[in-house]
Amino acid sequence: MPGGPCKPPEPLGRRTSVTIHALPTQRRSRVTGWDADTAVGELYAAHWRSLVRLSVLLVRDVGTAEEVVQDAFVAMHGKWGRLREPDKALAYLRRAVVNRSRSVLRHRGVVARHLAKEAGRGEPTAPSADEATMDADRRAAVLDALAALPRRQREVLVLRHYLDLSEAEIADALSISRGAVKSHASRGAAALRGRLAFLHEEQR
């Protein structure tokens, strides 16, 4: 039987027809000795905030991002039997966050709704005397500019510059060629610079 020594099962509720010790999520990592529950706890502690931020860059909406990352953790818990190592699990979480962010964007129209809301408010570019407001405006402008990019460009830029993934890692994560990564990265960067040019002028 694969896996480590049997661990007394967690209460499982109603079902009884299951061989408890075969549950894959009870498998322990050879590297860390973590089981799936421990892995979720450890990775949550270390990466919850940064993963939610990653998703916010993609979906713009914090509540949605939190749901996306929760889903990713639940999925990771289920796959722990395969992953078993923290760095693999983190790579998996990131990929799951990107993919799920994309799904919710497609299906919920998060960006569209947000942009519609923003449009009602007018350009979020008015300079403000108040520093906190200026920070908030700048952040909103960056998120809006990201949201306005084509999906692939947004994903590549965020993976490249927020997660610091290499071109090869991005190609792998998005299942596109390295050439496509290059092309999306350069076009996305140019588009973002164009949209955010005013930030520059304010800073200089």
Place this chain on the structure above:
Amino acid sequence: MNNHDPGHDPELRRLLDDAVRDINPHEGISAIRARTNEKEKPMPRRSALFGAAGAAVATAAVIGVVVATGALDTDDKDGDNTPVATPRTPSATVDDPTPATSDPTPDDPDTAPEGHAIAVYHLGDSGRGPVLYREFQRLDEPDHGFADDLGALMSPPLDPDYRTLWQPGDLTGATLDETSEVLRVEIRDAAMRQRPDGISRAEAEASVQQVVYTLQAAAGERAPVQFVLDGNPVDQVWGVATAEPLAHAFEALSMMSITTPAEGETVSGTFTATGVNNGFEAWVGYQILKDGNEVASDFGMAEGWAEEKLFPWEVEVDVSDLEPGEYVLRFHNDDPSGGTEGSGPDEDTRTIIVE
């Protein structure tokens, strides 16, 4: 701001970091724990049967499978997948970001990411008759296990040079029996035992191998494939003997298959094409054709040849001298006979847009 190397842009990095610096999410571990504890209630059987009568099969790009809760895929034995969660709602649809079933495949994120590319085999022509080409399709949907692969198998391929003879609904579900290490695929009805009019014997044989290769790719292992009807082995499918589990047949494959670029992909400058082949001395040739005339050609090398497997290759393709427009990229194996014997080398083509 003048730095146009996307690899090093501290400015963008700073902007992105800053943009979410003030995001401090709510606590989420309680909700995660609640859901992972719920997940530990395994379902009674592992199965990726989907939808009633194949009604759920859509095109590959828009697979939205309504999964009956009672037939969810679980993995209660070897279990590198989790026993799958009961969806939070009675059915999981495209609007639900939670995967309704987990894919009973290797879940190494390098090969089977969530939401993800799947490898599906389709028929194409070669000098030696119909052969199988591997095509990667991206599904922007949660993972529905084998349902995704079967759905793609029964839907038109991305590359118009390929085809599939399976109709939606022909193959109604697939499972991997991890005790016997056999992949089981359910066919629609007994009428499928006979070869339909208009399908040649060679096409029928290739189509059966198409199912074998696609399911093996999905499962991540070379398990033999048993066609079943109402759960029992069926003696033949489209006139091809299927009473016993079928192994993959290497000769069913095209010996040249392009992985990237995808059909219709836009390219520029120099890009890396990838694929697999098995050709004389590991040679990998390409031509770029405009209206059937060669405008560029070069070659590269695969990682090997001669054994009974396909070897990966990567070849840099330079299109920087080409006028923008549509071209055909043709990769082909060497033909040591110079075309004087045999059926000519296997090849694969993609339409590319040079910009």
